[in-house]
Amino acid sequence: MIYGIGTDICDVRRIRASLERHGDRFAGKILSEAEFKTWKERSARWPERGVRYLATRFSAKEAFSKAIGMGMVMPMTWRLCEIGKLASGKPTVVLHGVLKEWFEARGLSAHVSVTDETDYAASFCVVEKIAP
Template sequence: MIYGIGTDICDVRRIKASLDKHGDRFALKILSEGEFKTWKARSARWPERGIRFLATRFSAKEAFSKAIGLGMRMPMTWRLCEVAKLPSGAPTIVLHGVLKEWFDAKQLSAHISVTDETDYAASFCVVETQLQA
């Protein structure tokens, strides 16, 4: 049964402006440790790709926060929610700490889709529950 649905669109130019203004501090606020390492590596090879990576993670976490109905309030935080890849390359949500405990206690599962173009990143998230009403 669907627990919640969330969507988000992010202007990549706003992410770039935040990076220009705040540098790595902005990325450290948004990204988990693993995501931060990936972002640094991508940014070193191709800066625009690094910016789009950060924009897709920002968008995916916003969509997820909407789907679980919390927005950006505890236990939902940027760094406790990670967007990883399955072996197939499909994106997946990986949770940590108190957010994972909260999510697991509710017996939820999440499905995430992310996309980006030159100026925009967008995400769509569906969260399901195994509990019957």
């Protein structure tokens, strides 16, 4: 059964401007430790790829927060929600701490899709209630 659906579109130029203004501190507020490490590696090789990585993570977390129906209110925080990827490359939602506990207590499962183009990153998230 569908619990919630969320979508988000993010202007990559806005993310780039925030990075220029606040540097690593901005990325550190949005990304989990694992995401931050990946962001640093991608940014070192190709700065634009790093900006797009950050924009897709920002967008996916916004879409997830909408799908669970709470926005950025505890237990939902930027760093407790991680967008990882499976060996196949498929993006996946990885939760931590109190957000993970909240999510699992409700028997929920999440599916996320991310994409980016020159100026925009977009995400779509479906959260479903797993049958008991």
